[in-house]
Structures are given as structure tokens and as C-alpha cells.
Amino acid sequence: MGPHPAVAAVRLAVRTALADLSPGDVVLVACSGGADSLALASALAFEAPAAGWLAGGVTVDHGLQLGSDTRAEGVAATLRGLRLDPVEIARVTVGTAGGPEAAARTARYEALDAIAEKLSVAAVLLGHTRDDQAETVLLGLARGSGARSLAGMAARSGTYRRPFLALDRSTTQRACSEAGLAVWEDPHNLNAAYTRVRVRHGVLPVLEHELGPGVTAALARTADQLRDDADALDEWATRAAETCVGQSGVDVAALEGLPAAIRRRVLRRAALAAGSPANDLSSGHLAAMDTLVTDWHGQAFVELPGGIRVHRVDGRLELGRV
Template structure:
């Protein structure tokens, strides 16, 4: 994290950048001395790109998803202390001091690593030294059915959402980058996912805004270097026990071995898949509305649908009946699709002693056959 001297220096540099922007030399900044020496102050290009991405993201967000819509967006900046979110915080602090946003920094302490409270305290101190009110929130993480990492993520988003609601902010702004997006797409490809998963993360989901999805990690790191921001190196980022860490190093090898901008290409795949998946979801909407919440549907009605629509309708149908999403992955949905297409009697077991059965021209969801017997 930035030591106070470094914070002060970065703040001073940002201050000269503000002067530069006010003077119309946006995109340039530099040490305060350069203004005195008569040279135009220059803003390092990486930090300039991040600031502009935040401005553009807030513009794309429209009226905020949460909180009251106001002339100046109020945002909760989610900061882990790593390079991505420290560069985001630095950019938001700049916009906050200029009155372009009202920022509030939040760091969540999962309490999973020794020294996590100190890291959180440093994030708060740095944010405050840059003029942004900040808070560290300690959460208790329970490993859910999807593991400790997913439990930590759930706890983190609940904590961020609670702060967002309390301070009446429109957005929780995260520092997910194009590099994160490429990793998400590659993970999805390796799992055999369809278009919705390959669409990766959206710029906005509910009250979460991800303005850095077009910025790569090299840019956030360059911004931290240029602004002399000390960042926290999360030891989990080097722990190959995590699939994402292994995929990250695979991505680097692919870039080198293929000599291709694989990160950019995968991010483009996400954009293309998002357009396709949105179109298909829209096309499926009428059929989805028809089946949602019903425990029985005529096979004939489903049989008319194209595979791309039918698989979507089946997923939404099962979700509407409270079947947990992980219980019907692509393989189960493919089996169910085959049963429906064949229109023969058959059943698929689901967790919680439930099943989906095709019988006598209907698809039914309910208790498993064995549990129905006396």
C-alpha cells in the first residue's frame, strides 16, 4: 500500500493532473515541478485511460441501478488493495476531488489470511489520504457448496451491497479488467460452456458497475507504477491450487507461444457471445414467461422450440422451481432435451429428492418417484 509519503506524492501528482485537465491538457500530467518549469504537465497515459474508462462506464450506466439518481453519481469503490483496484481507487479519487463523482471506498476483510486487517487498514488510510471517505468491513466467510472462494465472494458482495444501500450510492464499482474477462472466457471454454457463460462479465449487473473491462492489467499496473502507488500482492494470486491462477499462466503462455493478442481476442469473443446470448434470451422470453413457475408443461409445446431456445427455457423453468443452478449443468440439460425430443417416458434425478420426468406427453417437476411411494 502507499506509504503516506508516497500517497502524498501521488496526490500531489494527481493535483497537477487536475490542473492540467482544468487547463485543457487532458491526458498529460507529471511531476508538479514540470508546471513550474513552464513545460505542460503530463498525465501518464495509463492513469488517463483509467479515468476516462470510469467516466465512460458511469455514462453507460445511465441512471444508477441502486440509490437515488442524481446529477453526480455516488459510488462505492470496491478495493482489495491489489493493482487493479488501487488504480481504480486512484482514478475515482481524482474524479471525486474534481466533483465528478461522490466516491466512498470500501475494502472487505475476509479474515482468511494473516495480516488481512492490516491490509484493509492501509487501504482505508490511502483512500482517506487521497480525500475519499473509506471503510473496512470485516466479514465471516463460510465455505458453501461451491467452496471457500465462492463463500468469500458471496460474503464480499453482501457486505458491499449493504454499504451501498446504507450510503445510498447508485453503484458498486469494481476493477475487473479485460484480463479478468479473458480468464473468465478461457475458463468457460475449458469447461465447455455455452454462449451465456462465454459472454463473461457485463459492464453492469444490477448495482455492480465494471468500468475497466476494456482496460488490461498491464495498464492498471502501469498506472500504479507511474503514480508510485504501493499495492498489495495477494498471495492467492500465486497459489496454483486455484484454477483461475493456472488459467492466468496458461493465458500468458498462449500469448507468447502463439504470438497473438489472446487476451484481446478472448475479450472480443465475450462481446460477440453477449450479443448472441442477449438475442437468444430475448427470443426465449415469451416461452419462458409461459412455463415459469408451472410444475408441468406439455411436451408438444416444448418440442416446437429450437435447441438454443429450449435449453434456455428449461434452465429458467428449473430456476423458477427453486432447483439450484449447479444441479442442471449443460450435460443434464442436454439429457432432458433429448428426452423431450424423443417424447418417451423417462426421468432425471435432481438434488433434494426431486426429479424431472417425461411421461404421457408432459414434462413434470416434483418429488422423486421413490419418495412418492408409501
């Protein structure tokens, strides 16, 4: 008799996501102790010996809750109980930039990046599910974000891999139950002060009720489709930037003939290269830059976040600090 379907599903997802790795490659699972990441850790622990991967785990202590250090030790013990090795605890200090959710995410990824580099890992596994993907798309819609944001999370992004993006949260919960794993329910996941929590427990259930089941899956499919489009547009913009952007600035004549979607991507690259912070650079800023190309009538300059000023001079855009 084989494993329960939920257990089989999470194992297959991990096996598929890591099919390109070789024996001896180091794989880490980032684990909070919740159902998604615990199911991921359990699946990795099962698959690694046969594949010859060196499988370890890391848990991040954000220090935002009383007893978080004890909780991190407990998660680490669970990972060791699954025979993952090495197991690391990353203790971080969470800042304030971008709000509590964004600040915690930034601190978490910085810690994961550092450990991945230290251990020369081939992949870091993250437990995001189809439900998380749907929430990400809805948040992007609410913010009026562009195609890249609505494309959600990629199954692969550098060292990071998300094997569970095609699985729903109920599957990971059932996999943990079948494996006898004690799941930790993070109190922050019930705190309505967080936007994502309100989407998870308020907005998505209403959509499923009013529009019928399948909304979560449809939002995830939308992300997949938009990611293909965004990837194609980004590739086009990369090629365009090679001819438009130089040491002396951005060539206006070369930009003028490009579609708006490509033109603004090139302008965004130029702004970031000049030092404008990505998190603060909005579509409004890019639209203002675009007027220097498509609707220029002698405007003096455009101000960008980070103290960057954009001038049009002799047929090119020059970007520099004030």
C-alpha cells in the first residue's frame, strides 16, 4: 500500500522541482514550522537519500514574538528529527522599511541568502502554495501593480525554488497530518493587521462564495500566464537597452520607436542603475520620465526617488544625483 495521496503529491512536487540536480548537491528547506514548510521538509527528507542530495534545513527567528527563540529551537529539533543535516537557526533583526510584512521578508531573505552562500547550496526550497500565489495576485491587483507583480511568485528564482505552487494548502496540511508532524500555527497568520491575512481569511473566501469554487486556482493560472508575458517583455527590453542606454545616457530617438511597455521597462532599468530605489520607484515616476521622450516641450527635469534627477539634453536622457 502506497502513501496517502497528499504525501505522494508533496514528494512528487519536490522530486520534480529538483530533477536537474546531481548527487552531492546541497539543498536546504526554509521552514517556519507551519504546515506548508513542514510538508516540504518531510518530502525533501524522504526524496534526498535516493537522489543523493545533501539535504538540510534552516529556520529564521525574526524575534517578533515572545518565545520566538524557543520556537526556532523546536523547529530545528523537528528538522533534525527528519534527519536533515545541516540544520541552521538564523536570528535576524527586523527593520521598519516598507512596513512590518516587507521588513520581515527582507530580513528573512537576507539571512537565507547568507546561509545559502556559506553552504554553497544548489537550491533553497520555499513552501509557498497555490493559495499563496492567489493572495499575491490579489494584493498586486489592489495596488494597481503591473504585469510583473501580477505574475506572482516564480517556481524558480535564482537559488530559490517553490515546489508547491501547483498544490493547495489543504494538501500540505493533510500531508503533515498523515506524517504525524506537529504543525505550528503562527499567530501572525490570524492577525488582521496584516494585509495578506485579510486577503486570506476575508477576501478570498468571499470571492469563492460569490463567484464559485475555483477562484484561487484561476488566480494562480493568471499569474502563470502573465509571467510568460512579463518574461517576454523583459527579454525584449533587455535587448532594447543594449542599444538605447550608454555611458552618456539614454538615447531618446532609439526609445521613441519602441512600444510603451518596452520603453518604460528600459527607463526603469536606467533609473535603477542610477540609484533610484526599486521599492520606491512607481509607475507614476516612469510615466513622468516617459513624457521626456514622447511629450517633451522643454520640461526642466523629472525627480525620482533616491535623489535622482532626469534631464533631457541634446537628444538623450541624463540621470544623476541632485
